[in-house]
Amino acid sequence: MDKTRISVIDWEKDIYSKGKQLNHWPYTDVISDLITLTKGKDRKTLKILEIGCGSCNNLWFAAELGLQIYGLDISKTAIAYGKDRLNALGYKEHDLRVGDLTALDWDDDFFDIVLDRGALTQNNYERIEGCLKEIKRILKKNGLLLSYTLFGLNSTDIKYGKEVSRNTYDHFSAETKFSTIGLTSFFDVDALEQLFSEFNGLEIKRHLKEDVKTAHKIESYSVIGYN
Template sequence: MAWDDVWERVFTSQEWGKYPGEDVIRFIARNFYQLEDRRSVKILEIGSGPGANLWFLAREGFDVYAIEGSPSGVEQAKARLDKELPGWRGEVLCGDFSSLPYDSETFDAVIDVEAVTCNPFAESVAIYKEVHRVLKPGGKLYSRTFAKGTLGDETGEKISHNCYLTDTGPTAGKGPTRFTAEDEIAQLLAPFSSFSFGELARSEDQVLITKEWCMTAVK
């Protein structure tokens, strides 16, 4: 699966975020800001959307690569990079990130912000294996994924294990969403030599809206 065409409708019908989340900035800062030559660092984002994270990464001097299923998302990302950061290095491709068009051990880091979570469990396991393949030894993955308990979990049509076409909450109308239980994280990240994770939650009027796992893994 890797991508649902509902995202083409989303990216062509509504304004999307222009700036990266604090969690992504923190991951990059902790792992790569100390390097003198950022031009030597290649970072891949899977499911990059209109390119908020790519804009940030290119602005900070890194080589940026991306695989996005929505043609409109790719077009918007490339247009912003070309306009605001002429001379940026890398490429943004339209494609399926379940089969990455890159050699093994190509990237220093891979970023996933709620893209893998749009896939059933078995497919997600395979995607993380593919991410592991393209990372250099010691390379790092940052992945943010919806957790069990997010508003909309276990609503709408059930597709597979913990995966739904939700009818309420932030994922309603956005195709399949898989909600990860804490004890499933180790299975998802099994190929990696080590991993850690934390919780990011947002509530409104004392109602939990989103709960996400912020996972970092090392090849």
């Protein structure tokens, strides 16, 4: 395997360039939180960046709300697809870039909101720490970080993967959905409090989906923090 690859599964080569996982609809919690957290504000003045924006399924909704949209993804296919989609829908003002979330090439104090829906969790802890430092830098004072789908250490499918660094697993066998997304980091509340310790007013929520017959569990967390 190419040593520069982050995971056994490559988002560009193995997923998006094959037309897979080009999500269409925004994530439910992104819809409700963006509406609530921007209520009463002049939305057209707010800048939002989504790291790991994929096919722009969440950014499309942010544009619909009137926010100024910015996106970054490691996959050029996803970014090209997202650009076409936004343009076709008439949202022509956007800044979408191909790049890695550990290097965010925007000025200090630039964004009102940074959104992560399922991108941080696809990186190891070291890379997540690097990204959170960058997010702190580019967020305005009191700017918001919204992070969703940080997988929990109580997810039963961890057992189908191999631990490659602390709490980070890869090489999942075919029994689990993680085999289609590759390297995944898992968390508990202590780990999240430590990783996000530079952010204020942390709101951490735990979500648990358990099949009552099989006891199969997918645990995930969402984190909201202020700069």
